[in-house]
Amino acid sequence: MSVADQAPRFASVADQRMWSERIPVQWWVLGLVLLLLPAVANNFWLFQVMGWTFILGMIGLSLMLLAGYGGMVSLLQMSIAGMAGYMVAILGPSGAANVSLGLSWWIVLPAAFLIAALFATICGALAVRTDGIYTIMITLAIAAAFFYFTRQNYSIFNGYSGFNLVLPPRLFGLNWRDPVPFYYLTLACAALSYGAVVYLARAPFGLALQGVRDNPRRMAALGFNVTAHRVAAYALASVFASTGGILLVWQNAQIAPGTIGISSAIDVLVVTVVGGIRRPLGPFIGALIYVLLQVFSTDILGFFGFSADRFKLIIGIGFLAIVLFSPDGVLGLWDRWRAGLAARKTSTRGGGA
Amino acid sequence: MLGRTEMNNFIARYPLWSLLFLLLAVAFLCLVLAPWPPELVASWGRKQIFLNALLGGITLGALYFLVAAGFTLIFGLMRVVNLAHGSLFLIGGYLGYEVATASGSWLLAFPVVFVAVALIGLLMQFFIFSKMEGEELRQTLVSIGLSIVFADLMLWWWGGQSYSILAPQFLQGPMELPLVSNVNDSTGVVTWLRYPSVRIWILVAAIVIGIAMWLVLNRTALGMLIRAGVDDREMLAASGVRIQLVFLAVFGFGAGLAGMAGIIGATFQSLSPGEDTRFLLASLVVVIVGGMGSIVGAALGALIIGVAEQMGFVYAPTYSIVLTFLIMAAVLAFRPQGLLGARR
Numbered sequence: 001m002s003v004a005d006q007a008p009r010f011a012s013v014a015d016q017r018m019w020s021e022r023i024p025v026q027w028w029v030l031g032l033v034l035l036l037l038p039a040v041a042n043n044f045w046l047f048q049v050m051g052w053t054f055i056l057g058m059i060g061l062s063l064m065l066l067a068g069y070g071g072m073v074s075l076l077q078m079s080i081a082g083m084a085g086y087m088v089a090i091l092g093p094s095g096a097a098n099v100s101l102g103l104s105w106w107i108v109l110p111a112a113f114l115i116a117a118l119f120a121t122i123c124g125a126l127a128v129r130t131d132g133i134y135t136i137m138i139t140l141a142i143a144a145a146f147f148y149f150t151r152q153n154y155s156i157f158n159g160y161s162g163f164n165l166v167l168p169p170r171l172f173g174l175n176w177r178d179p180v181p182f183y184y185l186t187l188a189c190a191a192l193s194y195g196a197v198v199y200l201a202r203a204p205f206g207l208a209l210q211g212v213r214d215n216p217r218r219m220a221a222l223g224f225n226v227t228a229h230r231v232a233a234y235a236l237a238s239v240f241a242s243t244g245g246i247l248l249v250w251q252n253a254q255i256a257p258g259t260i261g262i263s264s265a266i267d268v269l270v271v272t273v274v275g276g277i278r279r280p281l282g283p284f285i286g287a288l289i290y291v292l293l294q295v296f297s298t299d300i301l302g303f304f305g306f307s308a309d310r311f312k313l314i315i316g317i318g319f320l321a322i323v324l325f326s327p328d329g330v331l332g333l334w335d336r337w338r339a340g341l342a343a344r345k346t347s348t349r350g351g352g353a
Numbered sequence: 354m355l356g357r358t359e360m361n362n363f364i365a366r367y368p369l370w371s372l373l374f375l376l377l378a379v380a381f382l383c384l385v386l387a388p389w390p391p392e393l394v395a396s397w398g399r400k401q402i403f404l405n406a407l408l409g410g411i412t413l414g415a416l417y418f419l420v421a422a423g424f425t426l427i428f429g430l431m432r433v434v435n436l437a438h439g440s441l442f443l444i445g446g447y448l449g450y451e452v453a454t455a456s457g458s459w460l461l462a463f464p465v466v467f468v469a470v471a472l473i474g475l476l477m478q479f480f481i482f483s484k485m486e487g488e489e490l491r492q493t494l495v496s497i498g499l500s501i502v503f504a505d506l507m508l509w510w511w512g513g514q515s516y517s518i519l520a521p522q523f524l525q526g527p528m529e530l531p532l533v534s535n536v537n538d539s540t541g542v543v544t545w546l547r548y549p550s551v552r553i554w555i556l557v558a559a560i561v562i563g564i565a566m567w568l569v570l571n572r573t574a575l576g577m578l579i580r581a582g583v584d585d586r587e588m589l590a591a592s593g594v595r596i597q598l599v600f601l602a603v604f605g606f607g608a609g610l611a612g613m614a615g616i617i618g619a620t621f622q623s624l625s626p627g628e629d630t631r632f633l634l635a636s637l638v639v640v641i642v643g644g645m646g647s648i649v650g651a652a653l654g655a656l657i658i659g660v661a662e663q664m665g666f667v668y669a670p671t672y673s674i675v676l677t678f679l680i681m682a683a684v685l686a687f688r689p690q691g692l693l694g695a696r697r
Binding site for chain 1 (some may be wrong): 494
């Protein structure tokens with residue numbers, strides 16, 4: 001459990017440098033590149049590729065928080081994201097005027113977060129009744145039940161057709177669905193979520209959660225309420241999932257049961273595991289790989305002589321390869337490559353990624 | 354399962370609950386056996402609808418049992434949550450369709466599919482799952498990856514259209530059941546319920562398979578090994594049993610059973626991409642409700658879920674899924690290990 005080992009080390013070293021000096025230079029470069037990307041990239045890259053990457057990454061991040069720090073692999077995160085997205089469509093204005101309430105954004109957004117958090121808490125409380133491998137089964141079953149319910153229910157979720165024309169509010173005179181504002185919006189949300197999870201991992205709650213993951217009985221003996229920590233993790237993770245879900249609805253301008261189907265729920269798991277489920281950066285890396293594969297599937301598959309329909313096959317085989325050969329995902333591969341390089345140089349290894 | 358003495362204990366300890374259960378059972382039997390008075394018909398609809406929903410639920414439960422039995426057996430013994438189990442169901446259905454159309458024999462499809470799908474299961478266990486024993490999460494993730502790959506390969510080969518297998522001649526048409534459907538008030542003529550005979554025979558087959566499984570598990574040497582493995586895998590391996598062979602046998606049998614259930618599913622309804630997920634979820638819910646690793650629990654869970662699904666479908670179409678889900682949530686809340694699951 002590399003994270004558990006790293007976190008206290010970071011916290012215990014009495015670092016006298018300024019906070020800005022403590023951030024490795026690679027992060028400054030990455031931040032600068034992401035901030036300046038709109039100057040070089042076209043709208044398709046900004047809106048479709050990067051926007052989607054950040055959104056998928058945030059939903060994956062909520063799974064990473066639960067799985068990496070809490071040891072609970074939940075397939076529920078897409079449903080929670082979908083719940084928040086649905087709430088935006090139901091409470092706010094949309095094309096389905098007979099169902100949507102058309103409230104203004106400053107009621108809709110908090111309500112969406114709150115309802116999604118409530119949903120996550122209830123489902124989390126059910127899921128933590130059992131632990132280990134059961135979690136994955138129970139969350140999958142709940143996610144499926146929610147999917148079928150949204151498809152059958154017309155009075156609240158508008159059934160099969162869902163909601164269209166769900167647009168972000170026009171704040172500060174900007175249309176937030178324009179590629180450049182949307183890119184910065186998703187980037188800001190993703191960066192904030194990432195920072196929050198990194199902070200959380202070293203905060204008392206995060207450390208206690210990692211303790212619960214590693215040895216629930218010992219934590220219980222120390223006086224920690226194991227169940228409460230697990231349920232609270234679900235509630236907390238719902239914030240990131242909801243952010244992703246709301247942005248997803250705005251990006252597509254619509255939400256339907258298909259958005260939260262079983263395959264989407266599994267996609268979130270695939271993205272997170274491929275990127276690396278132990279570290280907050282993993283989901284974003286996985287999301288970028290997934291989105292690039294999806295967007296360029298025609299070219300990539302055409303190169304190997306397949307039709308573009310076989311995208312899922314590539315995803316499935318890639319996922320299998322990662323799970324079979326590198327359980328830590330792409331980040332794990334990267335670590336091993338660097339460790340190998342460092343060993344060859346017989347020099348000491350620099351700080352973790 | 355409750356033995357005779359345990360049952361007596363239960364009655365002695367909870368007389369009021371026992372009375373309530375008894376009354377409910379009697380009321381249910383009256384609903385099923387007696388002709389319905391007009392008031393009941395006015396509020397609930399015709400008795401035929403109720404009986405059809407009930408029988409539909411029981412036969413659907415039989416199908417769910419066949420899929421879930423393998424799933425729960427594999428989970429109970431090997432701790433492998435095989436999320437590719439639904440894919441095995443769908444592969445079995447497609448292969449059954451091919452065999453049945455090529456040979457013209459519905460019955461021939463069963464042994465062929467059983468062997469073929471069991472072989473797939475054996476390969477999965479031998480080459481993948483046995484290599485990562487004890488790593489439960491990794492095994493589950495691998496099975497998810499396999500299910501994605503299988504689903505796409507099947508979509509590639511068989512396309513998106515739906516297939517259904519025609520029941521053979523001797524199973525077509527309805528049969529009369531000894532259940533009163535309606536009594537004509539003026540003439541007193543009794544109409545008996547007519548129900549598709551193929552469904553009844555499949556129910557009978559599922560019961561026979563279930564009893565056979567129970568007998569093998571509880572009355573044979575192999576069953577003894579399997580039960581010992583469920584209880585304590587390491588100890589069984591340490592006592593000299595070649596446990597990998599037992600694992601292979603159970604995995605192959607469970608997979609083959611799912612494959613045969615695929616043929617039955619294709620005869621009942623139809624096969625199309627997405628059915629694999631549907632039946633995987635059904636077996637998940639069934640084993641969560643019934644109790645993981647228990648064959649009797651799978652039967653009970655399948656019966657409950659099947660009947661709840663059909664009843665909900667008939668009487669509250671918008672909320673049929675919610676009903677199933679509420680049952681699952683209630684079981685998780687009050688008895689997380691499932692109705693007949695062992696407490697760990």
